[in-house]
Amino acid sequence: MPFQTFEHIEREKQIMPQSNPAIKQVTDAIIEVKNLNLYYSEKKALSNITMGFPRNKVTALIGPSGCGKSTLIRCFNRMNDLIDIIRLEGEIKIDGANIHDSKLDVIELRRRVGMVFQKWNPFPKSIYENVIYGLRIAGINNRKTLDETAERSLKRAAIWDEVKDRLHDSAMGLSGGQMQRLCIARAIAVEPEVILMDEPCSALDPRSTAKIEELIRELQGEFTIIIVTHNMQQAARVSDLTAYLYLGELIEYGMTKKIFTAPLRKETNDYITGRFG
């Protein structure tokens, strides 16, 4: 069976969006995106994205630079609100609730949808204070609760053994890989439902990368993780589902094992095999 042609898929998408075989329909989606268009002033950055992100699974977003991966995940915790020139059409629901509802508390949304960035960004505070920062600003000051949360989060982020004897030392003295795991601990301390990861390993060495990847697999099942990555092998290793975006369009979305062995679209094959362009 040859790859399906772009035109063929386009036609199908227009007639019956749900029938597009290259876009997986997700049941039990925690995040549902429907007909999402996003513009930076006049420039369209995301075009008619409709997809669901399954609960407690890892979904990888792949695609060349500028394809809209980061822009898409930044929609989910409304980080894009901070950019004035962005205009958005369509609908994003988390657990069935529209995140653009005027009654929605954006701070609460960002607690539910945490984020880890490409470059680790610990605060210039102690390791302990970094982890419990979210709780402190939520007004929680009970020592026991804070201690328990710090220990639990650091353990879940697989960094506890490395820092337990120096919790009150500055976080700035940690290695890059440790700082990134600290940031993950800080993100999970507030018990989010979704963790967005924007190229979390791109500045790390292979050993630290392996630790973060291992961590992602351990957190899966407890959290819904959406990871943007340029590393094809990483997407193949850590994710359950993979979405390929190109020029703001969702080209293919399916089970990772399927995408990396037998993608339906020629464009996906060309991208993941490095023959793109």
Next chain:
Amino acid sequence: MIKNLDLELEKLKTKILQLGSEVEKNLFRAEKALLLLDEPIAQEIIDNDEEIDNLEISVEEKCLQILAQHQPVARDLRFVVTVLKINNDLERIGDLVVKIADRVIILVRKNIHELKSANGVQFPEQFSHMFAETKKMVKMCLDAFVDGNTDLAYKVCIWDDEVDKAKSIIREQTEEILQQDPGQHKYIAMLLSVSRSLERIADHATHIAENVIYMLQGHIVRHEIDDLE
């Protein structure tokens, strides 16, 4: 980087085709050796098998090297995995052809020529047909691989029945011969062994075709082909 991978994949393709060509040549020799009961040709098959074994190892090493160095995915991954599997099937075909050559040498050394003329030993006619069908299957599955021809690969899977039929006819013919002259049982056993080898060669050709379908379509069709017939 991708240029390097493409070069490596091209080299791998050349190697596996070289192996396929050597195996095919030996299969042609086996037909000649059996039908003419020619010991030198049978010996040539045995001598050439070393080359086949060396090529098989070389293909496997290349596959492992590509997997380790390039971590291919999607179509490239399916290609490398298919080559690994085809490599194994071709080597097994090579061994079965050697087995036929061994049988031919036994037949010749037991002087079947004389028995044939003096005691009326008959040679099952169906053998040349079975050889023709088996050779056709091996050629077709390799052509399907080279040309990326899914239809041809499916055809090979269905063609397997022809070889099975030929084997049944040979069994019937040998039973008739045995009834006429039970003294020929040792020779008949040799001939039946040859037909079994041919049947198994056809099975390996079918495996190759199934793997070619996977390579082209990304869908495993093993155990599904029966439904198509």
